[in-house]
Amino acid sequence: MGAALRRQEDEFTPRQQQVLTAALELLVEQGERLTMTSVARRASCSKETLYKWFGDRDGLLTATVQFQASKVRMPHVDRRRIDAAVLRASIEQFARDLLTTISGKVSVTLNRLAIGHAGADDSPLGDIVLENGPLAIRKRLKPVLDAGRESRLLRFDSSEEAYRSFFGLVVRDVQIRLLLGEAIEMGEVEVARDAARATEQFLRIFGVGQG
Amino acid sequence: MGAALRRQEDEFTPRQQQVLTAALELLVEQGERLTMTSVARRASCSKETLYKWFGDRDGLLTATVQFQASKVRMPHVDRRRIDAAVLRASIEQFARDLLTTISGKVSVTLNRLAIGHAGADDSPLGDIVLENGPLAIRKRLKPVLDAGRESRLLRFDSSEEAYRSFFGLVVRDVQIRLLLGEAIEMGEVEVARDAARATEQFLRIFGVGQG
DNA sequence: AACGTACCGTAACGTACGGTACGGATGTTG
DNA sequence: CAACATCCGTACCGTACGTTACGGTACGTT
Numbered sequence A, B: 001m002g003a004a005l006r007r008q009e010d011e012f013t014p015r016q017q018q019v020l021t022a023a024l025e026l027l028v029e030q031g032e033r034l035t036m037t038s039v040a041r042r043a044s045c046s047k048e049t050l051y052k053w054f055g056d057r058d059g060l061l062t063a064t065v066q067f068q069a070s071k072v073r074m075p076h077v078d079r080r081r082i083d084a085a086v087l088r089a090s091i092e093q094f095a096r097d098l099l100t101t102i103s104g105k106v107s108v109t110l111n112r113l114a115i116g117h118a119g120a121d122d123s124p125l126g127d128i129v130l131e132n133g134p135l136a137i138r139k140r141l142k143p144v145l146d147a148g149r150e151s152r153l154l155r156f157d158s159s160e161e162a163y164r165s166f167f168g169l170v171v172r173d174v175q176i177r178l179l180l181g182e183a184i185e186m187g188e189v190e191v192a193r194d195a196a197r198a199t200e201q202f203l204r205i206f207g208v209g210q211g
Numbered sequence C: 001a002a003c004g005t006a007c008c009g010t011a012a013c014g015t016a017c018g019g020t021a022c023g024g025a026t027g028t029t030g
Numbered sequence D: 001c002a003a004c005a006t007c008c009g010t011a012c013c014g015t016a017c018g019t020t021a022c023g024g025t026a027c028g029t030t
Helices: A014-033 A036-043 A047-054 A057-071 A086-102 A107-119 A125-132 A134-150 A159-171 A174-179 A188-206 B012-034 B036-043 B047-054 B059-070 B084-105 B103-118 B125-130 B135-149 B159-171 B176-181 B188-204
Strands: none
Touching: A014 A036, A014 A047, A014 A107, A014 B103, A036 A047, A036 A057, A047 A057, A057 A107, A057 A125, A086 A107, A086 A134, A086 A159, A086 A188, A086 B047, A107 A174, A107 B012, A107 B047, A107 B103, A107 B176, A125 A134, A134 A159, A159 A188, A159 B012, A159 B159, A174 B103, A174 B176, A188 B188, B012 B036, B012 B047, B012 B059, B012 B103, B036 B047, B036 B059, B047 B059, B059 B103, B059 B125, B084 B103, B084 B135, B084 B159, B084 B176, B084 B188, B103 B125, B103 B176, B125 B135, B135 B159, B159 B188
16 A cells, blocks of 8 residues: 555545546546546536646556545444454444445546556556455455454454455456446345355355354 | 357458457557557558448457457356265366456457547447457356256356346456456466355255255 | 736647558468 | 469558647636
């Protein structure tokens, strides 16, 4: 997590945040083919201002991703005492959060953007997106997993490995299919069902006793 | 699986295959920003020929993806009789295949390409890539899973659902991290280790008895 | 009132690249 | 050889878009 990856929300003036919001909208609507002209028009600002504030097109895109990342504030859950029911509920909640995040339009759009840029230049978009999405949830989940282990409810060697299996069980092929353009219905019902199933399976693997 | 998604290898003349190979190389090297000129130069052909053969840039890219897909011939495994050891070995082999495929440079490149195009136009690239990668493996794995169920070695309601959990356990966050540009070492050793772990976990969830 | 600053709107520039046209070389058929 | 097809090499066209330049306006400061 380099200094450039996280950025405080108040580093952007309100007017700049309007511009970035417009850019994000256009990104969701049109993807990578947004033009500087379209952003200026949507945000009712001049192109000169865009270039003064963000340097160039890449700077605008980077700022947009950072802006979005700065909006995601994570409540920090850290439980010392925990029982089986609380543990299960916590894990299931994280599964819901993760699924909701990655199936959202903004997430799909920004992941597409970062993936597109990962091939060519060495822009920091990939790191920012990675840091903002899965890794953020992982940071929050880790103390829960550790507490579960200390309470003899979970068994694993590395919380890193446990989290990655959790990620796989929750996300499965949903993310890649969404990125590839498949129209998958992921409403509250589907998210809840998948989260419950993933939690069940996770506890089957890492839970102690009958889970 | 529409007719356009699969294409026989011999639908392309040898010279055309040379051109497509060159295009694939450039795609891996430079990603989406390959130009028609660069393809013509690399393949020692004229741009006019490119347009005559493939229509336009999108047609060339589509043909390239189809060409790559046509090269992946899958041996069809279909076992009627099966025991626990064979089942485990088969599943583990599929896990290795899947991991090897998705962590390959060509796979990463073509997935990036298809994801980039999924945002804007409705090009068939996404479907082709999906069909060629995970779904191809799924088709091969399904009879094995079914045989496992019939032999009372596995328990699941839907083989579709079982496969998707298998996919998640195998791939985890590797694919998205690769797509986002992270340099993950995935040699034979890592693939084998991950495949063994995923198989273990899969059997823990879906296996009957102590697995 | 005068000035500087910040910003909008728009016109213009430069260029990269998709796509087309044409000449010439090579090979094939009759 | 003649006629024709295929395809290479290259010059060229049109356009979209990133980037810059510039004139005009609103507003705060002195």
